[in-house]
Amino acid sequence: MSDRRILPYGDHALLVELDDLDAVLALFRGLDASRPDGVVDLVPASRTIAAVVDPRILSLSAARGWLERTAPVAADAVEERTVEIAVRYDGEDLDEVARLTGRTAADVVAFHAERPWRVAFGGFAPGFAYLVRDGERLDVPRRSTPRTAVPAGAVGLAGTFSGVYPRASPGGWQLIGRTDAVLWDEDADPPALLRPGTVVRFREAP
Amino acid sequence: MSLRILDPGPLSLVQDLGRPGLAAVGVGRSGALDRGALRLGNRLLGNEEGDAGVEVLLGGLVVRFERDTWFAVTGAAGPLLLDDRAVDAHLAARALAGQVLRIGVASAGTRWYLAVRGGVAVAPVLGSRSRDTLAGIGPAPLRSGDLLPVGEHPGTDLPLLDFVPVVEPTAGSVAVRAHPGPRADWFTAAALDAFFSLDWRVAADSDRIGVRLEAVRTPAHAAGVVPRHEPLLERAISRELPSEPMVAGAVQVSPDGRPTVLLADHPVTGGYPVIAVVADTSLDAFAQLRPGQCLTFRHA
Numbered sequence: 001m002s003d004r005r006i007l008p009y010g011d012h013a014l015l016v017e018l019d020d021l022d023a024v025l026a027l028f029r030g031l032d033a034s035r036p037d038g039v040v041d042l043v044p045a046s047r048t049i050a051a052v053v054d055p056r057i058l059s060l061s062a063a064r065g066w067l068e069r070t071a072p073v074a075a076d077a078v079e080e081r082t083v084e085i086a087v088r089y090d091g092e093d094l095d096e097v098a099r100l101t102g103r104t105a106a107d108v109v110a111f112h113a114e115r116p117w118r119v120a121f122g123g124f125a126p127g128f129a130y131l132v133r134d135g136e137r138l139d140v141p142r143r144s145t146p147r148t149a150v151p152a153g154a155v156g157l158a159g160t161f162s163g164v165y166p167r168a169s170p171g172g173w174q175l176i177g178r179t180d181a182v183l184w185d186e187d188a189d190p191p192a193l194l195r196p197g198t199v200v201r202f203r204e205a206p
Numbered sequence: 207m208s209l210r211i212l213d214p215g216p217l218s219l220v221q222d223l224g225r226p227g228l229a230a231v232g233v234g235r236s237g238a239l240d241r242g243a244l245r246l247g248n249r250l251l252g253n254e255e256g257d258a259g260v261e262v263l264l265g266g267l268v269v270r271f272e273r274d275t276w277f278a279v280t281g282a283a284g285p286l287l288l289d290d291r292a293v294d295a296h297l298a299a300r301a302l303a304g305q306v307l308r309i310g311v312a313s314a315g316t317r318w319y320l321a322v323r324g325g326v327a328v329a330p331v332l333g334s335r336s337r338d339t340l341a342g343i344g345p346a347p348l349r350s351g352d353l354l355p356v357g358e359h360p361g362t363d364l365p366l367l368d369f370v371p372v373v374e375p376t377a378g379s380v381a382v383r384a385h386p387g388p389r390a391d392w393f394t395a396a397a398l399d400a401f402f403s404l405d406w407r408v409a410a411d412s413d414r415i416g417v418r419l420e421a422v423r424t425p426a427h428a429a430g431v432v433p434r435h436e437p438l439l440e441r442a443i444s445r446e447l448p449s450e451p452m453v454a455g456a457v458q459v460s461p462d463g464r465p466t467v468l469l470a471d472h473p474v475t476g477g478y479p480v481i482a483v484v485a486d487t488s489l490d491a492f493a494q495l496r497p498g499q500c501l502t503f504r505h506a
Contacts, residue, residue, distance in 0.1 A: 007388035007389075008385060008386065008387070008388060008483075009387070009388050009453060009456075009480075009483060010385055010387075010453055010455055010456070010483030010484070010485070010486070011385070011483075011485060011486040011487075012453065012486060013453050015388045015450065015451065017388075040226045040227055041226060041227055041228075041229040041230065042230060043229045043230050043451040043474060043475075044230065044451075045448065045449055045450045045451050045475050046448040046449060046450075047448045047450065048448075048450040048451065049451075050229075050450070050451030050453070052226075052229070052453060121230070121475070122231050122232040122474070122475075123232055123449065123473070123474050123475035124232065125232055125341070126228075126231065126232045126233045126341050126343065127231060127232060128232055129231075186331050186332060186343065190231070191228070191231065191233075191332055192231035192232070194231075195230060195231055196230050
């Protein structure tokens with residue numbers, strides 16, 4: 001198919017390059033639903049998806065065929081796992097985000113809570129998920145000076161993404177609220193509340 | 207059954223073959239850097255190949271066996287003492303309760319593996335006993351006084367071996383096999399040529415996450431040498447790369463043109479283009495290179 005490029009990635013992996021994030025989300029749904037044995041990791045990012053294989057079970061050439069032939073799947077064509085997260089919208093940067101986007105703080109909260117978000121990919125820390133919103137997306141610049149410590153449960157915006165800090169860490173996202181939801185639990189199976197493909201509905205906590 | 211850590215040396219970590227399958231939620235594979243050495247140690251003892259052992263950086267680990275224990279040391283080369291008697295690497299050896307093993311300073315290679323019959327049996331985290339130094343997951347780095355539990359061995363026979371042919375790490379220059387990476391076309395033809403023809407040296411700021419490389423240059427005062435100021439590995443495409451998934455062995459090139467080879471504790475995504483990927487068959491030997499040691503890349 002011409003909507004993707006398959007790039008070599010060493011002895012155990014291939015990288016699929018796509019046009020944009022929405023194409024990544026759609027192809028990831030297709031790949032995740034048709035994942036053959038021997039695919040050890042299927043890792044989406046903003047323009048690419050990596051497939052890491054165990055070559056004793058699935059050869060790179062067989063994996064390439066799967067990556068080339070699998071069709072993208074629209075969001076409304078599959079039953080999606082949905083998680084609801086209650087947020088207290090009292091983040092330190094809420095007013096700054098309102099100023100940066102020319103809205104009121106109440107508008108920012110409504111923007112965040114009214115439509116579902118989807119996990120596009122992870123990567124910054126265990127259990128951290130980059131979320132993209134269905135429909136309109138706001139572009140929010142990161143803080144010019146990152147915080148040295150952001151508490152676990154902080155809900156933030158950066159670029160067109162939203163995210164929730166799974167554990168305390170440094171961070172440059174604009175913080176708009178916080179949640180008590182447990183994003184990462186090493187003792188749970190699976191350990192991450194949010195995984196690529198999960199739909200997230202934020203709800204304003206009373 | 208247990209092992210008492212009397213001195214961990216600069217860094218001793220419990221490692222097995224890692225926790226694959228969690229990259230999409232931000233956790234890399236981790237695991238022993240010289241996987242072949244850990245596997246060999248386990249095979250010598252009749253363990254499962256993926257049982258956990260102790261990965262010792264450079265040397266200095268001192269442990270006391272609290273019970274009679276079969277053990278094997280593999281990986282780096284250097285002196286090994288059980289009490290005051292030298293013991294052979296790459297062979298199963300028997301320690302009596304109370305005996306003390308001292309892993310000396312490696313003369314070649316950087317990582318030793320201590321395997322014990324039954325395996326190190328600390329509690330696994332997410333299916334693995336590996337310490338991931340980037341994610342902070344798995345058993346904490348060993349400290350003096352720690353008591354490491356040893357697993358119950360199923361009782362299969364110990365393999366009868368007098369000699370195991372092993373390619374020990376060398377202190378000299380090493381040829382490392384590599385494949386062109388997914389972003390090889392982001393670099394100039396001259397940069398790709400340079401990558402596969404220059405002599406490289408392992409920089410001091412290298413760890414389980416990645417190994418920085420610097421080019422071994424002809425001294426600038428040598429006759430006929432024109433000093434160069436452009437980036438070492440020049441890009442043909444200079445725009446920013448959106449973050450993409452990373453793998454162990456990926457050679458990322460930062461904007462200053464310097465390559466970093468990612469190892470087992472690498473971040474799951476990265477934003478620098480990958481010019482090449484170290485071949486799987488070379489990755490164990492690569493992970494044994496010492497700061498200052500030289501290497502060349504060869505096409506796999």
